[in-house]
Amino acid sequence: MRLCYLVGYPVEHSMSPAMHNAAFNALGIDAEYRLAPMEPGRLGDFIETLREPNVMGASVTIPHKEEVMKLLDQVDGTARAIGAVNTVVHTDDALKGYNTDATGGVKALTEAYGGLKGSDVTILGAGGASRAITYQVSRVECRVTVLNRSLDRARRLVEDVRPTAPAELSYGALDQLPAIIGDTDVLINTTPVGMSPNTSDSPVPAGLLHGGLFVYDVIYNPVKTRLLRDAEAKGARVLSGVNMLVYQGAEAFKMWTGVEPPIDLMQRIVEDQLGGGPL
Numbered sequence: 001m002r003l004c005y006l007v008g009y010p011v012e013h014s015m016s017p018a019m020h021n022a023a024f025n026a027l028g029i030d031a032e033y034r035l036a037p038m039e040p041g042r043l044g045d046f047i048e049t050l051r052e053p054n055v056m057g058a059s060v061t062i063p064h065k066e067e068v069m070k071l072l073d074q075v076d077g078t079a080r081a082i083g084a085v086n087t088v089v090h091t092d093d094a095l096k097g098y099n100t101d102a103t104g105g106v107k108a109l110t111e112a113y114g115g116l117k118g119s120d121v122t123i124l125g126a127g128g129a130s131r132a133i134t135y136q137v138s139r140v141e142c143r144v145t146v147l148n149r150s151l152d153r154a155r156r157l158v159e160d161v162r163p164t165a166p167a168e169l170s171y172g173a174l175d176q177l178p179a180i181i182g183d184t185d186v187l188i189n190t191t192p193v194g195m196s197p198n199t200s201d202s203p204v205p206a207g208l209l210h211g212g213l214f215v216y217d218v219i220y221n222p223v224k225t226r227l228l229r230d231a232e233a234k235g236a237r238v239l240s241g242v243n244m245l246v247y248q249g250a251e252a253f254k255m256w257t258g259v260e261p262p263i264d265l266m267q268r269i270v271e272d273q274l275g276g277g278p279l
Contacts, residue, residue, distance in 0.1 A: 002029075002054050004256055005036040007046060007068075008061030012037065013196050013221050015270045016059060019249055022269045023261045031056065031257075038064065047071045050090055056256040057089040059249070060097075062192060065128025072097045082135045083160055084128035087252040098255065101132035104248030105218060109137075112239045113186060113214050116142045120183050124174065124203050125190035126153040129218055131160075133190055138165035145180060146171045174203075181208050187231075189217045194225035202226040211235030220245045223274050242270055 006016050012035065020033035036058070038046050043064050050058055060068050065084040069075050072088065074096040079085045085097030110116065119142045123134055126148035134157060138144055144167045148154035154171035162169050172180075181187065181204075193203040199222050209215070215231040220241035228238040246267045253261040 002031040002056050003052075004031065004033045004056050005050070005058040006033065006061065007036045007038050007043070007058050008064055009037050009039050011035045011061065014061075015221065015245065015273050016249060018273050019246065019266045019269050020253060023253055023266055026262050026265055027257075027259060029257060029259070040064075040067075043067055044071055047095070050088060050095055051093070055090050057087065057095075057252075059252060060086050060088060062127065062129075065131075069097060071095075078102065078135075081160070081164065082131045083157070084131045086128065086132070086248065087255060089255045098252075099132050100248040100251035100255075101129055101244070102136040104246075104251055105129070105133050105244040106136040107247050108241075108243035109186070109188075109216055109239065111243070113216075113237075116140050116186070118142060119185040120180075121145070121186045121188065122147065122177070122180060122184040123188045123190060124148070124177075126150065126157045126171075127190065130190035131157055133188060133218070134158075134169075135161050135165075137188075138167035138169060141166045141168075143168045144170070145184075147174050147177055149174055177204065178208055181213075182210070184213060186214045186216065189215075189219070189225075189227055192219065194227055195219045196221045200226060202230060204230070206230040206233070209234040209236060213237075214239070217241060218244055220270070221274060223271075242267070242274070246270060 017033045024031045073094040076098045079099035086101045087098040117140045121144045123146050146154045158169045158171040213236040216239045217225045218241040223240045250261045
Protein backbone atom coordinates (compact mmCIF):
# COMPACT_ATOMS: atom_id res chain seq x y z
CA MET A 1 0.00 0.00 0.00
CA ARG A 2 1.17 3.49 -0.88
CA LEU A 3 0.82 6.32 1.63
CA CYS A 4 0.24 10.07 1.77
CA TYR A 5 0.20 12.21 4.91
CA LEU A 6 -1.23 15.45 6.22
CA VAL A 7 1.52 17.15 8.22
CA GLY A 8 0.60 19.99 10.57
CA TYR A 9 -0.53 20.84 14.08
CA PRO A 10 -3.31 20.43 14.91
CA VAL A 11 -4.74 18.21 12.15
CA GLU A 12 -7.42 16.19 13.92
CA HIS A 13 -10.17 18.47 12.54
CA SER A 14 -9.15 17.85 8.92
CA MET A 15 -11.52 16.49 6.29
CA SER A 16 -8.64 15.66 3.93
CA PRO A 17 -8.33 11.96 4.89
CA ALA A 18 -12.02 11.29 4.16
CA MET A 19 -11.78 13.21 0.88
CA HIS A 20 -8.61 11.58 -0.43
CA ASN A 21 -9.37 8.08 0.78
CA ALA A 22 -12.77 8.18 -0.92
CA ALA A 23 -11.00 9.18 -4.15
CA PHE A 24 -8.42 6.38 -3.80
CA ASN A 25 -11.20 3.84 -3.23
CA ALA A 26 -13.31 5.10 -6.13
CA LEU A 27 -10.38 4.77 -8.53
CA GLY A 28 -9.18 1.43 -7.19
CA ILE A 29 -5.83 2.86 -6.04
CA ASP A 30 -4.19 0.89 -3.23
CA ALA A 31 -3.27 3.88 -1.11
CA GLU A 32 -4.14 5.56 2.19
CA TYR A 33 -4.03 9.18 3.34
CA ARG A 34 -3.08 9.52 7.02
CA LEU A 35 -2.85 12.27 9.60
CA ALA A 36 0.62 13.15 10.89
CA PRO A 37 0.31 15.70 13.72
CA MET A 38 3.71 17.37 14.17
CA GLU A 39 4.27 20.09 16.73
CA PRO A 40 6.60 22.96 15.79
CA GLY A 41 10.19 21.79 15.95
CA ARG A 42 9.45 18.16 15.02
CA LEU A 43 9.04 18.61 11.28
CA GLY A 44 12.65 17.81 10.38
CA ASP A 45 12.46 14.34 11.89
CA PHE A 46 9.26 13.48 10.05
CA ILE A 47 10.51 14.58 6.62
CA GLU A 48 12.66 11.44 6.44
CA THR A 49 9.45 9.36 6.63
CA LEU A 50 8.38 10.91 3.32
CA ARG A 51 11.45 9.37 1.66
CA GLU A 52 10.27 5.81 2.28
CA PRO A 53 9.65 3.93 -1.00
CA ASN A 54 5.89 3.50 -0.51
CA VAL A 55 5.23 7.17 0.31
CA MET A 56 3.85 9.31 -2.53
CA GLY A 57 4.01 12.61 -0.67
CA ALA A 58 2.20 14.84 1.78
CA SER A 59 -0.05 17.80 2.32
CA VAL A 60 1.45 20.47 4.58
CA THR A 61 -0.66 22.78 6.72
CA ILE A 62 -0.34 25.24 9.63
CA PRO A 63 2.26 25.90 11.03
CA HIS A 64 4.75 24.24 8.64
CA LYS A 65 4.10 25.70 5.16
CA GLU A 66 7.11 28.00 5.25
CA GLU A 67 9.49 25.92 7.38
CA VAL A 68 9.12 22.84 5.14
CA MET A 69 10.72 24.66 2.20
CA LYS A 70 14.13 24.44 3.87
CA LEU A 71 13.86 20.66 4.21
CA LEU A 72 13.02 19.71 0.62
CA ASP A 73 15.30 18.81 -2.29
CA GLN A 74 13.47 21.06 -4.76
CA VAL A 75 10.81 23.78 -4.61
CA ASP A 76 8.64 24.69 -7.58
CA GLY A 77 9.12 28.24 -8.88
CA THR A 78 5.60 29.40 -8.01
CA ALA A 79 5.85 27.97 -4.50
CA ARG A 80 9.21 29.69 -4.06
CA ALA A 81 7.74 33.00 -5.22
CA ILE A 82 4.85 32.57 -2.78
CA GLY A 83 7.20 31.56 0.02
CA ALA A 84 5.10 28.60 1.14
CA VAL A 85 4.62 24.93 0.25
CA ASN A 86 1.42 22.97 0.92
CA THR A 87 2.10 19.88 -1.22
CA VAL A 88 5.14 17.60 -1.23
CA VAL A 89 5.66 15.02 -3.98
CA HIS A 90 8.08 12.09 -3.56
CA THR A 91 9.55 11.00 -6.90
CA ASP A 92 12.92 9.61 -7.98
CA ASP A 93 14.25 9.64 -4.40
CA ALA A 94 13.62 13.39 -4.16
CA LEU A 95 11.09 15.54 -2.31
CA LYS A 96 9.71 18.47 -4.31
CA GLY A 97 7.43 21.18 -2.93
CA TYR A 98 4.49 22.85 -4.67
CA ASN A 99 1.72 25.26 -3.73
CA THR A 100 -1.79 24.24 -4.77
CA ASP A 101 -3.43 26.64 -2.29
CA ALA A 102 -2.81 29.50 -4.72
CA THR A 103 -4.63 28.16 -7.77
CA GLY A 104 -7.21 26.18 -5.79
CA GLY A 105 -8.08 29.05 -3.50
CA VAL A 106 -8.48 31.67 -6.18
CA LYS A 107 -10.33 29.31 -8.53
CA ALA A 108 -12.94 28.90 -5.79
CA LEU A 109 -13.10 32.68 -5.31
CA THR A 110 -13.46 33.66 -8.96
CA GLU A 111 -16.08 30.97 -9.60
CA ALA A 112 -18.23 32.51 -6.88
CA TYR A 113 -17.35 36.22 -7.20
CA GLY A 114 -16.30 36.70 -10.80
CA GLY A 115 -13.27 38.49 -12.19
CA LEU A 116 -11.15 40.42 -9.70
CA LYS A 117 -9.85 43.07 -12.09
CA GLY A 118 -10.44 46.52 -10.64
CA SER A 119 -11.59 45.21 -7.26
CA ASP A 120 -10.42 46.29 -3.81
CA VAL A 121 -9.33 43.15 -1.96
CA THR A 122 -8.46 43.07 1.75
CA ILE A 123 -6.67 39.97 3.05
CA LEU A 124 -6.45 39.20 6.77
CA GLY A 125 -3.34 37.31 7.85
CA ALA A 126 0.18 36.91 6.49
CA GLY A 127 0.93 33.21 6.96
CA GLY A 128 1.25 30.45 4.38
CA ALA A 129 -2.36 30.55 3.18
CA SER A 130 -2.23 34.33 2.87
CA ARG A 131 0.98 34.15 0.85
CA ALA A 132 -0.67 31.78 -1.62
CA ILE A 133 -3.91 33.76 -1.94
CA THR A 134 -2.13 37.13 -2.11
CA TYR A 135 0.24 35.91 -4.81
CA GLN A 136 -2.55 34.51 -6.98
CA VAL A 137 -5.01 37.39 -6.50
CA SER A 138 -2.20 39.80 -7.42
CA ARG A 139 -1.83 38.24 -10.88
CA VAL A 140 -4.56 40.64 -12.12
CA GLU A 141 -4.86 44.42 -11.97
CA CYS A 142 -6.63 45.07 -8.70
CA ARG A 143 -5.85 46.65 -5.32
CA VAL A 144 -4.73 44.31 -2.55
CA THR A 145 -4.18 45.21 1.10
CA VAL A 146 -2.70 42.68 3.52
CA LEU A 147 -3.48 43.28 7.20
CA ASN A 148 -1.78 41.29 9.93
CA ARG A 149 -1.12 41.36 13.67
CA SER A 150 2.62 41.46 12.92
CA LEU A 151 3.24 44.44 10.66
CA ASP A 152 6.71 43.20 9.73
CA ARG A 153 5.32 39.88 8.52
CA ALA A 154 2.75 41.68 6.35
CA ARG A 155 5.47 43.96 4.96
CA ARG A 156 7.69 41.02 4.02
CA LEU A 157 4.81 39.26 2.27
CA VAL A 158 3.97 42.32 0.18
CA GLU A 159 7.62 42.99 -0.66
CA ASP A 160 8.03 39.38 -1.80
CA VAL A 161 4.96 39.45 -4.05
CA ARG A 162 5.15 43.01 -5.40
CA PRO A 163 8.02 42.65 -7.95
CA THR A 164 6.00 40.35 -10.26
CA ALA A 165 2.48 41.56 -9.45
CA PRO A 166 0.27 43.60 -11.81
CA ALA A 167 -1.82 44.46 -8.74
CA GLU A 168 -1.32 47.50 -6.51
CA LEU A 169 -0.21 46.12 -3.13
CA SER A 170 -0.14 47.64 0.35
CA TYR A 171 -0.02 46.37 3.91
CA GLY A 172 -0.97 47.40 7.42
CA ALA A 173 -1.89 46.29 10.92
CA LEU A 174 -5.23 44.64 11.69
CA ASP A 175 -6.40 47.77 13.51
CA GLN A 176 -6.48 49.58 10.15
CA LEU A 177 -9.44 47.47 9.00
CA PRO A 178 -12.13 49.93 10.18
CA ALA A 179 -10.56 52.64 7.98
CA ILE A 180 -10.59 50.59 4.76
CA ILE A 181 -13.42 48.09 5.01
CA GLY A 182 -15.93 50.61 3.66
CA ASP A 183 -14.08 50.61 0.32
CA THR A 184 -13.39 46.87 0.30
CA ASP A 185 -15.11 44.73 -2.33
CA VAL A 186 -13.66 41.35 -1.32
CA LEU A 187 -12.64 40.50 2.25
CA ILE A 188 -10.60 37.30 2.65
CA ASN A 189 -9.80 35.71 6.00
CA THR A 190 -6.70 33.49 5.88
CA THR A 191 -6.20 33.40 9.66
CA PRO A 192 -7.29 30.39 11.77
CA VAL A 193 -9.59 32.60 13.89
CA GLY A 194 -13.00 30.93 13.97
CA MET A 195 -11.76 27.44 13.10
CA SER A 196 -13.27 24.49 14.97
CA PRO A 197 -13.40 24.16 17.97
CA ASN A 198 -13.26 27.96 18.48
CA THR A 199 -16.39 28.55 16.43
CA SER A 200 -17.61 31.57 18.41
CA ASP A 201 -14.54 33.62 17.45
CA SER A 202 -14.28 35.99 14.48
CA PRO A 203 -11.37 38.05 13.13
CA VAL A 204 -13.75 40.93 12.27
CA PRO A 205 -16.20 42.69 14.62
CA ALA A 206 -19.71 42.23 13.23
CA GLY A 207 -20.30 45.99 13.31
CA LEU A 208 -17.66 46.56 10.62
CA LEU A 209 -19.30 44.27 8.04
CA HIS A 210 -21.63 45.64 5.36
CA GLY A 211 -23.84 44.43 2.53
CA GLY A 212 -21.44 45.56 -0.19
CA LEU A 213 -18.85 42.97 0.76
CA PHE A 214 -18.03 39.58 -0.65
CA VAL A 215 -16.58 37.69 2.33
CA TYR A 216 -14.39 34.63 1.73
CA ASP A 217 -13.20 32.60 4.71
CA VAL A 218 -10.65 29.94 3.77
CA ILE A 219 -11.60 28.01 6.91
CA TYR A 220 -13.82 25.05 6.02
CA ASN A 221 -14.54 23.58 9.46
CA PRO A 222 -17.11 24.81 10.31
CA VAL A 223 -18.60 25.45 6.87
CA LYS A 224 -20.18 28.64 8.20
CA THR A 225 -17.74 30.40 10.49
CA ARG A 226 -18.83 33.18 12.82
CA LEU A 227 -17.42 35.64 10.28
CA LEU A 228 -19.61 34.25 7.49
CA ARG A 229 -22.71 34.14 9.68
CA ASP A 230 -22.18 37.76 10.72
CA ALA A 231 -21.55 38.79 7.11
CA GLU A 232 -24.71 37.08 5.87
CA ALA A 233 -26.70 38.88 8.55
CA LYS A 234 -25.47 42.18 7.05
CA GLY A 235 -26.52 41.14 3.54
CA ALA A 236 -23.02 40.30 2.28
CA ARG A 237 -22.31 37.44 -0.13
CA VAL A 238 -20.14 34.75 1.44
CA LEU A 239 -17.94 31.78 0.49
CA SER A 240 -16.53 29.07 2.74
CA GLY A 241 -13.21 27.29 2.35
CA VAL A 242 -14.78 24.00 1.23
CA ASN A 243 -14.15 24.54 -2.48
CA MET A 244 -10.58 25.69 -1.82
CA LEU A 245 -9.96 22.51 0.17
CA VAL A 246 -11.33 20.35 -2.63
CA TYR A 247 -9.60 22.16 -5.50
CA GLN A 248 -6.17 22.31 -3.87
CA GLY A 249 -6.55 18.68 -2.79
CA ALA A 250 -7.52 17.58 -6.30
CA GLU A 251 -4.37 19.18 -7.73
CA ALA A 252 -2.23 17.44 -5.12
CA PHE A 253 -3.96 14.10 -5.77
CA LYS A 254 -3.10 14.33 -9.46
CA MET A 255 0.54 15.14 -8.65
CA TRP A 256 0.82 12.09 -6.37
CA THR A 257 -0.97 9.59 -8.62
CA GLY A 258 -0.88 10.94 -12.17
CA VAL A 259 -4.64 10.36 -12.27
CA GLU A 260 -7.49 12.89 -12.51
CA PRO A 261 -9.43 12.69 -9.23
CA PRO A 262 -13.24 12.53 -8.89
CA ILE A 263 -13.74 16.14 -7.78
CA ASP A 264 -17.52 15.90 -7.37
CA LEU A 265 -17.11 12.89 -5.07
CA MET A 266 -14.41 14.65 -3.04
CA GLN A 267 -16.63 17.69 -2.53
CA ARG A 268 -19.65 15.59 -1.59
CA ILE A 269 -17.61 13.67 0.98
CA VAL A 270 -16.37 16.88 2.62
CA GLU A 271 -19.86 18.42 2.70
CA ASP A 272 -21.33 15.24 4.18
CA GLN A 273 -18.63 15.05 6.83
CA LEU A 274 -19.19 18.67 7.80
CA GLY A 275 -22.96 18.42 7.73
CA GLY A 276 -23.44 21.42 5.47
CA GLY A 277 -23.58 22.29 1.79
CA PRO A 278 -21.41 24.69 -0.19
CA LEU A 279 -21.73 28.45 0.14
